[in-house]
Amino acid sequence: MLFHICRSKIHGCVLTDKQLEYGGSIGLPLELVEASGLYPNERVQVLNLSNGTRLETYVIVEEDQVGKVTLYGPAARLGEVGDKLIVLAYSWMDEEEAKSHKLVTCRVDGNNRPL
Numbered sequence: 840m841l842f843h844i845c846r847s848k849i850h851g852c853v854l855t856d857k858q859l860e861y862g863g864s865i866g867l868p869l870e871l872v873e874a875s876g877l878y879p880n881e882r883v884q885v886l887n888l889s890n891g892t893r894l895e896t897y898v899i900v901e902e903d904q905v906g907k908v909t910l911y912g913p914a915a916r917l918g919e920v921g922d923k924l925i926v927l928a929y930s931w932m933d934e935e936e937a938k939s940h941k942l943v944t945c946r947v948d949g950n951n952r953p954l
Contacts, residue, residue: 842937847876848928849945851888854918856909863912865926866901871908874947874953877928884929885914889922900928907952 849871856866865885868876877883879900886893896914901907910918916926932940946954 841931841933843929844932844937844940845927845942846940847867847928847945848931849875849877849924849941849947852908852924852926852947852951853949854910854922854924855907855922855951857915857918857920858909859913859915860922861911861915864896864899865914866899866904866907866909866911867926868904868951869900869902869905870905870953871947872898873902875926875928876943877926879887881928883904884927885917886925886927887918887922888925890918892917908951937953 856951877898881898883898894914894917948954
């Protein structure tokens with residue numbers, strides 16, 4: 840049997856930009872992607888602590904944008920600049936993997952930099 844386990848998490852990043860005219864995704868700085876163990880184009884769930892919405896999208900790495908977190912496309916309608924977000928990634932694991940898995944949590948400072 841396989842279990843869908845939360846593998847990686849960015850906790851408390853702040854939305855800094857919204858771009859409605861785009862196909863849809865979340866743009867994250869390379870520094871946060873690497874610190875959290877996320878992958879470019881990986882499917883993620885975005886939880887908005889400020890308004891309670893949840894959405895699924897994929898990661899775009901913003902290599903030259905330190906501290907910038909952007910909701911693109913339709914997702915941009917689900918947040919406002921200044922909202923606090925949690926970004927989660929999940930993986931399928933067998934029972935042994937699930938029992939030994941340790942969630943990677945990347946907490947951030949007020950400038951969206953890993954702590």
